[in-house]
Structure formats: C-alpha cells, structure tokens
Amino acid sequence: MKKTSKWVLILGGSSGLGLATARKLSKHGFNILIVHRDRRSELDAITGNFQEIISSGAMLHNFNIDATNPIKRDEAIKKIKKLLGPEKINVFVHSIAKGNLKPMVDENEKVLVNQDFHLTIDAMAVSLYDWVKSLIDESLFAKDSRIIAFTSEGNTKAWKNYGAVSAAKAALEAIMRNIALEFAYKGVKANCIQAGVTDTKSLNMIPNSDNLKSESLKRNPNKRLTKPEDIANATYLLTMDEAKWITGTIIKVDGGESLQ
Secondary structure, three states: OOOOOEEEEEEOOOOHHHHHHHHHHHOOOEEEEEEEOOOHHHHHHHHHHHHHHHHOOOOEEEEEOOOOOHHHHHHHHHHHHHHHOOOOEEEEEEOOOOOOOOOOOOOOOOOOOHHHHHHHHHHHHHHHHHHHHHHHHOOOEEEEEEEEEEEEHHHOOOOOOOHHHHHHHHHHHHHHHHHHHHOHHHOEEEEEEEEOOEOOHHHHOOOOHHHHHHHHHHHOOOOOOEOHHHHHHHHHHHHOHHHOOOOOOEEEEOOOHHHO
C-alpha cells in the first residue's frame, strides 16, 4: 500500500471521466474516495474497476449513494472525516452526470418542464457548491486544495435535447468562479475543464448522440473524439504544484474541436 496522505474525492467516479481520473491519480500517489450511484446489476463491473485501482497500491473507499441527497451527503462526509482522521482532501472532482435530456418542442415526446430544469441544475451545478461548502465547514480540505468540475461546449452552444444540461453547465461555471473568489482565503483553487465530445455512457444517453460524434469528428483538427484519459491527464496537471496559480477559469481539453 502506498505511503501517502494525499486524497482525492470524486463525485461520479465509477465510470467515464470520473473513473479515468481515479485511475490516473491513483498512479500518482493519490488515495481515492469515490461517491457514485449505480444499480446492483452494474456493481460487479464497477467493483472490478475499483479492485484494479486498489491492486496498483492506492487506498480506495467508495460510497454508493445519491450525491445530491443532502442527508446522504452529510452521512458520507461524516464517514469520510472518520476515515481520514488527521489527513485532508487535496483534490475534489465534480463529475456528476444526472439530468433531463428532453426537447423543448416535440409533438410526440415529452418536453422539458420547469421541474426538469430544477433537477438538472441542482444535480449538475448546485451540488458542487453544496459539497464544497460542507467539506469546508468540516475543515476537510488541505491548505492548498484543488477543485475541478467538468463542463462541455454546451455551455455556450445550443444542442437539441440539451437545454436543461446546457443551463446546468453555465450555472456550474458561475458557481466555480465564485468558489475560486470567495474561498481563496482557504487556499482553494477552483477550475472547470471543458471536455470535447467524449464517447461515454453519459454521452450515449443524449438522443442523436451518433450525429454529435460525427459532427465533432469533422470539426476536430486532430480527427478523433476526446477520450476520458485526455480529461484525466488535464485533471492531474491541475493538481500539480506548478498549477497553484490557476484558478477561476475554464480550460478547454478538446484537441481543438471548439476552434471551428
């Protein structure tokens, strides 16, 4: 087991960008805390992925709960505080993908309603603040801590069926900026990584995602989609000492996809 006191807490770390980040950071001296919400039918595969990380020498603890539930969040934070003892969280990664992918107008399908926006923005944006504030209140962040949240080009572009998520991404970025500003006195650095179109389970839930992928391939000068490992690599860079003066910004990691 690695002799390290560095910890990363990842919301949504059982698949996609979150899992890739857990794998990457575990190879660079971090122990892993993962909060995820998955069905029993998926747990065997997820447990296998977690065991792979543990076998590399990192410690890993996971909590299969709804990260957006305030009671479950508080319970998990109490358990984390007990697990860590005198140690602190060095990196916090927000990778929650939970939202409504409905059109605004459709004669045959259900369309977005007010509650859909509330659920999506709460899960994919406001939960960032809820967790950060709770962790700060419990004095769980290290002195020089990094907060990283994942956004997308939908923050400024309109895609059909993406209206609620697009609103959530814009809110996420606004919340990130204020966290960087108002919690700077705690040593917190907060940034968003704007990922290019990445072939993940979350992407494939978007209606007509195949068209989104093909259009992205046409636009990308490097002629491939973004991989989860690309985002994990950038996340790792933001955890380094050399990145301690980067805060309150959005970093594009898309191979130039958004250039045109």
